[in-house]
Amino acid sequence: MTLRLTNTLTKQTELFSPIKPKQVSIYCCGVTVYDLCHLGHARSYIAWDVLRRYFIWQGYKVNFVQNFTDIDDKIIAKAQQEGCEASEISERNIKEFHYDMDALGIIRPNRMPKATRCLHGIISMIKTLESKGSAYSVDGDVYFSVMKYADYGKLSRRELTDQLLNASGRITSQEKAQKDHPFDFALWKKAKENESSFDSPWGQGRPGWHIECSAMVLEELGETIDIHLGGADLIFPHHENEIAQSESATGKHLANFWLHNGMVNVGGQKMSKSLGNFTTIRDLLKEGISAMTLRLFVLQAHYRKPLDFTKTSLEAASKGWAGLNKALCLGLLNHEELGWPQTSNSTKITESDSRSELFSDYYQLFLDALEDDLNTSVALSVLFNLARPLRVIAKELEYGELDLISKSDKKELFERWKLLIKLSRVLGLQPEIFSKTSSQNNSNLQDSDIQEAINERNAAKLAKNYAKADKIRSQLREEGIELIDKPGGHTDWIKN
RNA sequence: GGCGGCAUGGCCAAGCGGUAAGGCAGAGGAUUGCAAAUCCUUUAUCCCCAGUUCGAAUCUGGGUGCCGCCUCCA
Numbered sequence: 001m002t003l004r005l006t007n008t009l010t011k012q013t014e015l016f017s018p019i020k021p022k023q024v025s026i027y028c029c030g031v032t033v034y035d036l037c038h039l040g041h042a043r044s045y046i047a048w049d050v051l052r053r054y055f056i057w058q059g060y061k062v063n064f065v066q067n068f069t070d071i072d073d074k075i076i077a078k079a080q081q082e083g084c085e086a087s088e089i090s091e092r093n094i095k096e097f098h099y100d101m102d103a104l105g106i107i108r109p110n111r112m113p114k115a116t117r118c119l120h121g122i123i124s125m126i127k128t129l130e131s132k133g134s135a136y137s138v139d140g141d142v143y144f145s146v147m148k149y150a151d152y153g154k155l156s157r158r159e160l161t162d163q164l165l166n167a168s169g170r171i172t173s174q175e176k177a178q179k180d181h182p183f184d185f186a187l188w189k190k191a192k193e194n195e196s197s198f199d200s201p202w203g204q205g206r207p208g209w210h211i212e213c214s215a216m217v218l219e220e221l222g223e224t225i226d227i228h229l230g231g232a233d234l235i236f237p238h239h240e241n242e243i244a245q246s247e248s249a250t251g252k253h254l255a256n257f258w259l260h261n262g263m264v265n266v267g268g269q270k271m272s273k274s275l276g277n278f279t280t281i282r283d284l285l286k287e288g289i290s291a292m293t294l295r296l297f298v299l300q301a302h303y304r305k306p307l308d309f310t311k312t313s314l315e316a317a318s319k320g321w322a323g324l325n326k327a328l329c330l331g332l333l334n335h336e337e338l339g340w341p342q343t344s345n346s347t348k349i350t351e352s353d354s355r356s357e358l359f360s361d362y363y364q365l366f367l368d369a370l371e372d373d374l375n376t377s378v379a380l381s382v383l384f385n386l387a388r389p390l391r392v393i394a395k396e397l398e399y400g401e402l403d404l405i406s407k408s409d410k411k412e413l414f415e416r417w418k419l420l421i422k423l424s425r426v427l428g429l430q431p432e433i434f435s436k437t438s439s440q441n442n443s444n445l446q447d448s449d450i451q452e453a454i455n456e457r458n459a460a461k462l463a464k465n466y467a468k469a470d471k472i473r474s475q476l477r478e479e480g481i482e483l484i485d486k487p488g489g490h491t492d493w494i495k496n
Numbered sequence: 497g498g499c500g501g502c503a504u505g506g507c508c509a510a511g512c513g514g515u516a517a518g519g520c521a522g523a524g525g526a527u528u529g530c531a532a533a534u535c536c537u538u539u540a541u542c543c544c545c546a547g548u549u550c551g552a553a554u555c556u557g558g559g560u561g562c563c564g565c566c567u568c569c570a
Contacts, residue, residue: 233569
């Protein structure tokens with residue numbers, strides 16, 4: 001295999017080779033659980049889900065760890081606002097996080113440690129850093145000394161002296177006074193009054209933001225891991241600081257590969273909580289945007305590039321998915337007519353049996369695309385090309401022209417469909433079977449009412465009373481019911 | 497001020513030196529009483545200028561515009 005990934009550390013697209021053969025250790029920076037996740041989070045975790053599915057597909061044993069930051073200023077602020085414990089806020093949002101990620105079809109990480117449950121490892125690492133002279137404490141706060149780490153800035157490629165101090169305007173004057181160097185950062189923060197806090201050798205307090213990841217990587221995966229993941233906005237300072245801490249503490253490289261995903265933009269600007277221009281995953285799902293549409297939307301762009309979120313682009317993805325889904329559903333809904341074996345809608349990703357001789361060129365294109373730094377745009381184009389003839393069949397089935405398809409064609413089509421299903425699964429795209437009488441029926445009409453209206457319209461059509469027929473049709477349309485006339489006088493309907 | 501990214505058809509988006517994937521929209525066609533839905537066909541020389549090369553969207557230099565990061569951030 002020849003997987004190539006763009007490594008932020010070297011700025012090169014490098015051949016990936018794991019520390020242990022056929023095994024890969026991955027750490028992914030998770031969310032701070034103070035609120036619902038938005039589309040930006042979805043993009044990040046969908047991209048990394050595809051990376052993980054690729055490894056599983058290729059027979060790797062993947063150990064994927066992703067943290068929950070369950071204690072921080074915003075969680076504390078929200079708890080005070082709601083008059084509850086910080087843990088209530090974080091536990092609630094962890095549940096919400098799982099709900100959204102499960103809905104998006106993201107495979108759950110093998111382990112999801114919480115910062116507040118890793119205090120032992122965190123404190124022990126801070127002590128190590130203190131003993132090595134990389135950290136110092138000031139009145140209950142502990143800081144990491146950036147000048148003690150020679151390679152500081154190697155990930156984000158910046159010279160501290162060239163940086164605008166306090167560009168974000170978020171540093172307090174107290175902090176400034178305590179620090180030896182302006183870029184020193186907190187490992188442990190002294191608790192303010194009435195704040196959730198934990199015991200430590202430095203008094204009551206809580207861990208700084210960066211240290212939890214360093215401690216968790218060490219505890220869960222070891223000193224050096226294969227891949228470290230996160231959003232591009234974490235490169236500096238978060239990942240830079242993580243490297244400084246971990247490498248100062250262990251003397252080893254933290255991660256061989258650093259991968260960063262690009263941001264989701266809105267009107268050219270980054271989607272973020274602080275700008276208030278975000279759309280939550282929950283809202284999108286509630287609006288009826290399907291999880292697979294969101295996956296397709298995200299995967300149509302390369303993971304490292306910015307992706308602009310607009311209503312139009314989402315609609316385009318939705319329609320694109322509808323077409324792909326039609327092909328994917330073919331073998332599940334119409335296997336009897338086609339004489340195909342019944343296939344379960346399994347979600348399993350396996351390498352075995354997915355290399356069909358008939359369509360090895362598609363297979364190869366797809367594999368090459370993913371191995372080229374996760375080029376999901378090209379991978380998707382393979383899927384669409386694979387799906388096209390299947391969509392034709394779906395249409396012919398609808399019109400009862402099945403006898404036009406020869407037996408050998410049916411067999412070949414089955415191979416094509418099987419490959420499509422399997423490759424789609426690597427991208428996490430699962431067929432979504434909708435019944436027209438879905439529970440989300442928001443119109444007041446019963447199925448029987450609709451059928452009655454259709455009968456009435458068909459009678460009008462036979463009498464060539466088209467004005468009446470069209471009136472019935474437009475009335476139904478206002479209720480969100482779209483009529484589909486089929487040959488032979490039969491009329492089907494779908495709900496928009 | 498420093499570091500980094502991006503600029504491809506109406507919109508989104510691949511492309512990594514050999515003459516532009518894919519999705520959406522549009523147009524034409526099949527089908528239809530007309531529609532809708534569906535399927536088929538079809539639409540670009542790649543921000544500007546200068547260079548390297550037999551050949552550049554792709555490399556080099558110079559512009560222009562947009563965005564991200566510089567201690568909340570996926």
